[in-house]
Amino acid sequence: MAEFTLRLRRYDPESGQPPYWAEYTVDLEPHRSVLEGILQAKANEDGSIGIRCSCRAAICGSCGVMINGRAGLACHTHLDEALLGGRDGVIEVEPFNNMPVIKDLIVDMDAVHWKKIKRVTPWLIHKEPVPEREYIVPHENMVDVTQSMACIQCGACVASCLSMEVDPLFVGPAALAKSYRFVGDPRDAQQYERLKDLAEDPHGMYDCTHCFNCIEACPKGVAPMNQIMRLRRISGNDHHIVDRNNGDRHERAFVTLIRGYGLLHEAELLPRSYGGDSWFGKFAPAAGQEMASSLPVVAKAVMRRKVSIKGAMLGHKIPKADLKDVRRIYDLVEGKDERNELNLYITGYDEDLDETPGVMAATGAGDGAAASAEQGQPGMDPEDSPTR
Secondary structure (H helix, E strand, O other), X not given: OEEEEEEEEEOOHHHOOOOEEEEEEEEEOOOOEHHHXXXXXXXXXXXOOOOOOOOOOOOOOOOEEEEXXXXXXXXXXXXXXXHHOOEOOEEEEEOOOOOOEEEOOEEOOOOOHXXXXXXXXXXXXXXXXXXXXXXXXXXXXXXXXXXXXXXOOOOHHHHHOHHHHHOXXXXXXXXXXXXXXXXXXXXXXXXXXXXXXXXXXXXXXXXXXXXXXXXXXXXXXXXXXXXXXXXXXXXXHHOOOOOOOOHHHHHHHHHHHHHHHOOOOHHHHHHHHHHOOOHHHHHOHHHHHHHHHHHHHHHHHHHOOOOOHHHHHHOOOOOHHHHHHHHHHHHHHHOOOOOOOOOOOOOOOOHHHHOOOOOOOOHHHHOOOOOOOOOOOOOOOHHHOOOO
């Protein structure tokens, strides 16, 4: 047994009082969970502590909270592990970010999380004609959507999302991962319509900023950002949807510029995103308008010495050998006959890249692909992969 100090953020909207911190000392084995610590404090010191929980086995997703500033499941976090991430020997527990607080550690999931889930039509729209007995679906297709199906709707990714913090209207990682579950299902009749809707929405799939927070927060390896990237690739590469938000153009400009320079050329990114993916894009009327509107921001950055005029206009340089290595990655990715989505629920291992010296183990590097580290690591023997 050991003593642990929990600092809980308390708040009761009905009281009219502002939030405050309260500390509680619990006596438990180090391997016991943070949830057990909170429940002990509730049972022994203050029965008014508000916490939502059910299964206590990381299955129901009810006990999601912020632990030392990171989203996670209270029942899935050991006290000794949480203490390592705390400050001054104290474990801080707060309600989820990006959701209104009902009381203490309980947030209103309906107001944000479930509202976003409903937004993406979370059910299968079957194709016609309906077969007499059953749909025959290839095994690979069903395994492919298994990663997004693993979501337990805990909301940890929503609480961690920086885009939702800035733009509360953003559809969000959980809902977009749910959307891929049906976009990737060959039985669904409206793949194009789903993608078109999410691409055209100014708060849709192109609102993700690739912060990776949702991947780190997810307790089930769903890797929501990966699913968002896959939605984008199918939308742009397979259906050629050019959205009004310039999301597809923006991504293509990123890819082209990094291939050409090895680093991002900021002065070229904006005109290419709005005027076309070439040096002449800056002469398009739409690009000129955007460039003019960005001048105050650029001027402020120059005045504060965050950027030099020469660096902004001419771009950054990297050694030719390094640029050659960058282009080798592009050639490797684009030279494949089929796009490798790197869904580790299917493979768990990438044999091709492991045998290619000097190339990073990220087949999708050129088009934004990423892999969930929880399912397997590059270099692991295929037979030892946890997904086999």
